[in-house]
Amino acid sequence: AFRAQNQARIDREQREAHDREAAAQAAAEAQAIAAQKSQAEAQLAQQKAQNEALQRQLADAQAAKAQAEAQHAQSQAEQAQMQAQQAQAQAEQAEAARHQMRERLLTQLSQVMETKDTPKGLVVTIPDVLFAVNSSQLKTESRERLARVAGVLLGYPDIHVEVDGYTDSTGSPAYNQKLSQQRADSVLNYLVSQSVPTASITAKGFGQDNPVAPNTTAAGRQQNRRVELVVSGDSIGSVLGEGGGATTPR
Template sequence: MKIMLRLFTIPGLLLLLTACSGPLVMTPMLEEAEAEFETVSQDSTVLVYAPVALVEAEEELERSRLLWEARADRTLIDHHAYLAKQKAAIAKETANLNQAQVEIERAEPDRQRVLIDLRRDQALRAEQRAEQALEEARRERQEAERARERAEELAARVNELEAQQTERGLVLTLGDVLFDFDRAELKPGGQRAVAELAQFLNEYPERNVMIEGFTDSIGSEEYNQNLSLRRANSVQRALINRGISSNRIETVGYGVRYPVATNQTESGRQQNRRVEVIISDQSGSIPVREN
């Protein structure tokens, strides 16, 4: 009687335990792992570029499922589900990296061609810059040579004019022997001197002139002032008649001022009776006479 009761009791207990346990319910972590794997496994990029990683994720997911079906400890089920979820994410990232690497490798020949073209262009530009630098150096040498030749020509022409270099520039002095006594008209010798000056100014159009007239101390100051200006204007007209623009010529009469010798002797007075022509520098400017 006791044995039969024991046999009846064990199956009854098993049935009772089964009835009490109820249907299997998947854990939230396992559900997330299932969903993550489902999404990743349908990604063609993962299938092509990370199949091994996908298999590893599937294996972890299968372990979690088997443990769940065996009603194992939930912590163990969630542990493998978590690993499956992480490995699915790793498979996705691995696929992206592998795909990018393949695309880089495919693009490498094009990149090399671009680099070669770039280096070729850089070499061509460097060669062009070198040629330009050489051409600029040649131009500078030519300009320096022309400047030297012009300087030599200028020195020669100055010598021909018998002009003197002063702090105000080149000064050509026309003595009173080029004018009749007490007259402002140029004598033939004066005309020749002016003709040479006009030729010089035609050769150097960047230069201007200041014509200054002076007298000795004989006579009234007003008369000498007027005579000095008339003689300066006479030289100006002669230059204009030879094609020199009036814009390049200024005149002034100083009368008895700025003597270069004593007025107590005839020789000194003769030196003071003069017309000075100041030739400008290359900028066309002439310093103002200081008192």
């Protein structure tokens, strides 16, 4: 009986020891799992923090890029505005220079013959009295005046001169056309003889077309018998004032 009791006690102690060992092992395993979980959570938190930091860096980089692009766009806009202002100023200066040149040419021509400032150009009128009657022959006075006109024109190499001949309505249209062309040619040839370049001057007769006065009076017919020098070119710009101006020789 003693032996049986002793064996039972030993068995009980062994079971208890085994249970304690199993409990200790289970506790150790639980602690290991908890530690692994904590480590995983810490790694996850660290990764999340790193991701957030990277996102902030990316956002900062994108903001810096956007700011740089905005500054570049603003700089380009300011540069374009400055260039536009410079171009406008240069255009205004060029226009002012053309107007000054046109005004100076108008003054110079008006000192020789009646000159008008019109949209088609500066119009110098050579009256009928400067030609022989029913002839394209220039009188001495007209040659002297045209020589002075040529001297003025030579100071403006970029201009063009159109010589337009006109008559009154007396006589046949064919005769008037021929006389107007001959008179225009006479003026052209004389100006060319005074060194006006042939490439910058043309002549055309219009006969009795484009009258400037009624052909019903002697005074009106005399005004219509004329040769006009139409002086134009980019270098002298456009008409100085609305409706043009008119000057007479002094």
